[in-house]
Amino acid sequence: xxxxxxxxxxxxxxxxxxxxxxxxxxxxxxxxxxxxxxxxxxxxxxxxxxxxxxxxxxxxxxxxxxxxxxxxxxxxxxxxxxxxxxxxxxxxxxxxxxxxxxxxxxxxxxxxxxxxxxxxxxxxxxxxxxxxxxxxxxxxxxxxxxxxxxxxxxxxxxxxxxxxxxxxxxxxxxxxxxxxxxxxxxxxxxxxxxxxxxxxxxxxxxxxxxxxxxxxxxxxxxxxxxxxxxxxxxxxxxxxxxxxxxxxxxxxxxxxxxxxxxxxxxxxxxxxxxxxxxxxxxxxxxxxxxxxxxxxxxxxxxxxxxxxxxxxxxxxxxxxxxxxxxxxxxxxxxxxxxxxx
Amino acid sequence: xxxxxxxxxxxxxxxxxxxxxxxxxxxxxxxxxxxxxxxxxxxxxxxxxxxxxxxxxxxxxxxxxxxxxxxxxxxxxxxxxxxxxxxxxxxxxxxxxxxxxxxxxxxxxxxxxxxxxxxxxxxxxxxxxxxxxxxxxxxxxxxxxxxxxxxxxxxxxxxxxxxxxxxxxxxxxxxxxxxxxxxxxxxxxxxxxxx
Numbered sequence: 001x002x003x004x005x006x007x008x009x010x011x012x013x014x015x016x017x018x019x020x021x022x023x024x025x026x027x028x029x030x031x032x033x034x035x036x037x038x039x040x041x042x043x044x045x046x047x048x049x050x051x052x053x054x055x056x057x058x059x060x061x062x063x064x065x066x067x068x069x070x071x072x073x074x075x076x077x078x079x080x081x082x083x084x085x086x087x088x089x090x091x092x093x094x095x096x097x098x099x100x101x102x103x104x105x106x107x108x109x110x111x112x113x114x115x116x117x118x119x120x121x122x123x124x125x126x127x128x129x130x131x132x133x134x135x136x137x138x139x140x141x142x143x144x145x146x147x148x149x150x151x152x153x154x155x156x157x158x159x160x161x162x163x164x165x166x167x168x169x170x171x172x173x174x175x176x177x178x179x180x181x182x183x184x185x186x187x188x189x190x191x192x193x194x195x196x197x198x199x200x201x202x203x204x205x206x207x208x209x210x211x212x213x214x215x216x217x218x219x220x221x222x223x224x225x226x227x228x229x230x231x232x233x234x235x236x237x238x239x240x241x242x243x244x245x246x247x248x249x250x251x252x253x254x255x256x257x258x259x260x261x262x263x264x265x266x267x268x269x270x271x272x273x274x275x276x277x278x279x280x281x282x283x284x285x286x287x288x289x290x291x292x293x294x295x296x297x298x299x300x301x302x303x304x305x306x307x308x309x310x311x312x313x314x315x316x317x318x319x320x321x322x323x324x325x326x327x328x329x330x331x332x333x334x335x336x337x338x339x340x341x
Numbered sequence: 342x343x344x345x346x347x348x349x350x351x352x353x354x355x356x357x358x359x360x361x362x363x364x365x366x367x368x369x370x371x372x373x374x375x376x377x378x379x380x381x382x383x384x385x386x387x388x389x390x391x392x393x394x395x396x397x398x399x400x401x402x403x404x405x406x407x408x409x410x411x412x413x414x415x416x417x418x419x420x421x422x423x424x425x426x427x428x429x430x431x432x433x434x435x436x437x438x439x440x441x442x443x444x445x446x447x448x449x450x451x452x453x454x455x456x457x458x459x460x461x462x463x464x465x466x467x468x469x470x471x472x473x474x475x476x477x478x479x480x481x482x483x484x485x486x487x488x489x490x491x492x493x494x495x496x497x498x499x500x501x502x503x504x505x506x507x508x509x510x511x512x513x514x515x516x517x518x519x520x521x522x523x524x525x526x527x528x529x530x531x532x533x534x535x536x
Binding site: 054056254 | 351361373375381384390403409410412424426430439441444448449450
């Protein structure tokens, strides 16, 4: 009797579960995705680029919403301008601190009165052409980048506009010349700037003589080589991106221009910041240095201090200062003998 | 004070391009510059929709933010205008703008673009209202005469609306209520539509 009752209860429970396990199919869902949402997803380019159809014939006219613009705005306003400004300030302050610590670094044995040819006229011409263009392009570029923040408060919007027009004009028309200047410089200087790993590493580990002791160096030390290669590679990036930006006649899209602006600005700011170090080292930091790129000749003791291994190779070509000057005055170009220097 | 806005109703726009033509004619805009354009998405497919787009006079305008010479200003009516005497034609506003509104009369070598031109909401520029100087640079100043932008004023289907943001949103809200929630699925119910 008891077992019977249990069996009946079990069957009832089982049947209930069976009913629950196989419910009738649900009615069709009322939910359908809103085509309005789909339209706006397309317009907002949420699932990749969507180009429509338009009667207007101009760059990107068939795109309703330019999604890359906001990223570019954030990059330019929140990253590029503050970081570039800070980097320039930090480097200038570092140079100032270095100046206060080390002062003007004198030749250890004073001037010898003997001159050694270090740069040919062709090399100096290439250097100063590149340098002049670099300074003009750098200043005009920085004017357009930072002028709104620092120059409009001084000159007013209309005054600054006149400056900016000139800056843009110089930047756009002189920029392509930089291609030729930098190529010229690269060809003339690349041979002696090829890395020599052991020597360069030694020089870098000793801090490059920044903190006193001079490290061994051939014609160019590792620091000069690093600047050369940075200028070559960074310069290539600046040139390629600059040409894309300067000639918007091939139907470049906004995304293309934004990308190349990113490349152009990053490489240019890096070059500008590092160039401060190069300019300081080449002018006021070390005694008897500026005259080397100015006249092409260096003092024998300068060579001994800064490029001892190179000095050992070329010390026999040293000639008295008066002789060099008289040769220069006589206008006799030393073209034939320059290549050995 | 009003907060001026454009709104284009995708359910109503029929891609007639009359707004584009009216704008060009009203402001005597040079060849190659289009302050307004109509873009059709899914042309020829199911769900095809057209929208007329110009400067949307953003509250936080990206063009004004990136301009290196700060030539943009926002009027009391929330209209974003610019000063062509200050513009240097760098093209940055065009890169940053979400709507492709800034236009340039030329696109030549050495980054020569000329002064930027864009929709003024028919409100001219910084020059004296309705002066010939203003007309030459920015076109007609209809707002100073109490008129709304011509593109919207002559839109035959009333797809393009221009005016105070509160008024526009009221109009659009009523339209949506009349059509039902999923307007794009079922289309406009013209029996119920009152506007």
